[in-house]
Amino acid sequence: MITNSMQSDSVPTPGAKEVFALAWPMTLKAIFLHGTVVIDGFLLSALGEGALAAMGLAAALGGIVLGVIFAFSHAMQIRTAQAFGSGDAVYLKSALISGLAVSISIGIIGVSLILIWGGTLIAALAPSVAIATQAESYLAIFTIVIFGEAIGQSIASFFNGCSRSKLPLYGYLLSVPINVIASIALIHGYWGLPAYGVAGAAMGSALAITVQTLFWSALLLKTNGTLMRVVGWHNQTFVPTLKRHIRFALPIAATFVSATLATHVCSLIYANMSLNGFAAMTLIAPWNMLTGQVAMQWTQATGILVAQLLGKHTSEDVLDRFLSQAWKGAFVAAGLVAIIFLIMCLSLDWIYPDLELETRAILFGFLPILVIIQFPRATNAICGNTLRAAGDTVYVMHIFVWTQWAFRVPATAILVLYFNAPAFWILSLFLWEEVLKFPVFHRRLWRGDWKRSDVAA
Incomplete structure (x- = not known):
């Protein structure tokens, strides 16, 4: 049996260098993440206050669902780190699948509530019928962003928990330019495309998030595809494993x-x-x-x-x-x-x-x-x-x-x-x-x- 003193001699102590290597991509990713709606707002500002009000109203409703998804993805990040540190492939697979299941479920529930009640809420809160119509168009398309983030943020958290925080950053370096270029074209109708106005900003974001999620999914299959062939679950079967993940x-x-x-x-x-x-x-x-x-x-x-x-x-x-x-x-x-x-x-x-x-x-x-x-x-x-x-x-x-x-x-x-x-x-x-x-x-x-x-x- 290895004593604590022998263990501390044999295990190298990570330090500030390791924290920095993990933290700086996460910092840039967080800034890009918070900047998505800021980009839409900046690009829509040319259309006037009405367009900004419509986007702000729709983004506020969609942001509630995204906020819950991001909250659970942070928990998944920690659970993944625990599993990664243990070196147990079954534990790691369980953290990944459980986190994805929770996040996708939240996305489905959130989008369903938006489709059922979103129009009613927007009609009650919007200062005019025209703004309400634009907000409903934005929100309907924004549901694609919600579904994409439900999958993508889970994968990004999994990468972070496995100390591969650069991989999520690469996704944002790919998606942010797509968001800007596509939104400009679809808002104003450049390069022969129709001018969709407020809905065009949502289309640009949806396209960018879809590409980002597909990119992260491909990276996940490349780096951890073997987990899908691992047999068993951390808590015997999937249902108890999922319940344990939710409790955490x-x-x-x-x-x-x-x-x-x-x-x-x-x-x-x-x-x-x-x-x-x-x-x-x-x-x-x-x-x-x-x-x-x-x-x-x-x-x-x-x-x-x-x-x-x-x-x-x-x-x-x-x-x-x-x-x-x-x-x-x-x-x-x-x-x-x-x-x-x-x-x-x-x-x-x-x-x-x-x-x-x-x-x-x-x-x-x-x-x-x-x-x-x-x-x-x-x-x-x-x-x-x-x-x-x-x-x-x-x-x-x-x-x-x-x-x-x-x-x-x-x-x-x-x-x-x-x-x-x-x-x-x-x-x-x-x-x-x-x-x-x-x-x-x-x-x-x-x-x-x-x-x-x-x-x-």
């Missing part, structure tokens, strides 16, 4: 869905702020989303490697050494994001020259929060992804759900609706939320139970 994935998916809902609720509350404050909060949101990917993808890559190490039954001292190095890298990533925000705030006159002076002043006033928050956010994310990798998903879910719904959402409502607080104090609630998470995350991690987790159970 549900708390993770619930965490991401809760965060999305909390963000939307707070955004609705922001509409009651002063015009300048609301504009500042609206403008800072995409900056937070895009720049935050640098640190968030680093911590997700850390979680993937922790899951692989736990799958290999790695000794505790090797896990400690790896996490120590990953933690240092997370602080570097947080510092990089803080510098980006510093540059952004110092360049507001150049980036937003047409904004009112008061709005720019509010944005500049956000700087202390935007710099400070990166560090507790990064270290909390390291804890959260490490605990998830060890299967402690319910505890992590509780931390997120309680700090969002028992603190940030009601505090936002109180400060905005009753005290008419300045935008600075509204944004500071995100920092205080991280402060509340800090002790409960770190106490759980330092307890060390996660290092003895049997992730194959």
Whole structure:
């Protein structure tokens, strides 16, 4: 029997280099992913506010289904990493098929609900019949995107969990140019094609996602086609295996869905702020989303490697050494994001020259929060992804759900609706939320139970 000391000598400790190799393709992929609707919005802006309103309304409904798919694909990424680390082909096949089954089921249910109720919702929410008609056309075609992402995001998560994060990036490098070129042609009717307007943007996205999904599927068959010939399931038969996957994935998916809902609720509350404050909060949101990917993808890559190490039954001292190095890298990533925000705030006159002076002043006033928050956010994310990798998903879910719904959402409502607080104090609630998470995350991690987790159970 190999002792822990002998094991730690024989197992090389991955470090910041391995995390970086996994994280940078995931970061670029995340930026491309969030940019799909941004591309459509930019290309449709030439058609006027009505076209943008139609796309925004349809994308909001379709985005709900996509959000659930992405949430479950993140859980699949961790489950795949555990299976990959164990070296068990049956476990790896089970993670792949179970994840695909869950994601495709969500896509079918989501598209069915859209086809049944989407028209009614759009008619009730759209400001005019013309906008409702355009939104319905966009949404009907966008269902192809939902089906494609249901398959594609599962495959991408599988690749990430197997430490092949460059493969999903290649798919986006292929699909984004197709999306731009096809959307331009189909929106405006270039090169002899009909001009479909708003529907043309959805067609371009559908074409791009279809090509991307086919490309990833071909890569999956090439790299892991042998899994289809593996006999057996991780939990004896497929149904118990699927149930075990769902039990693991549900708390993770619930965490991401809760965060999305909390963000939307707070955004609705922001509409009651002063015009300048609301504009500042609206403008800072995409900056937070895009720049935050640098640190968030680093911590997700850390979680993937922790899951692989736990799958290999790695000794505790090797896990400690790896996490120590990953933690240092997370602080570097947080510092990089803080510098980006510093540059952004110092360049507001150049980036937003047409904004009112008061709005720019509010944005500049956000700087202390935007710099400070990166560090507790990064270290909390390291804890959260490490605990998830060890299967402690319910505890992590509780931390997120309680700090969002028992603190940030009601505090936002109180400060905005009753005290008419300045935008600075509204944004500071995100920092205080991280402060509340800090002790409960770190106490759980330092307890060390996660290092003895049997992730194959």
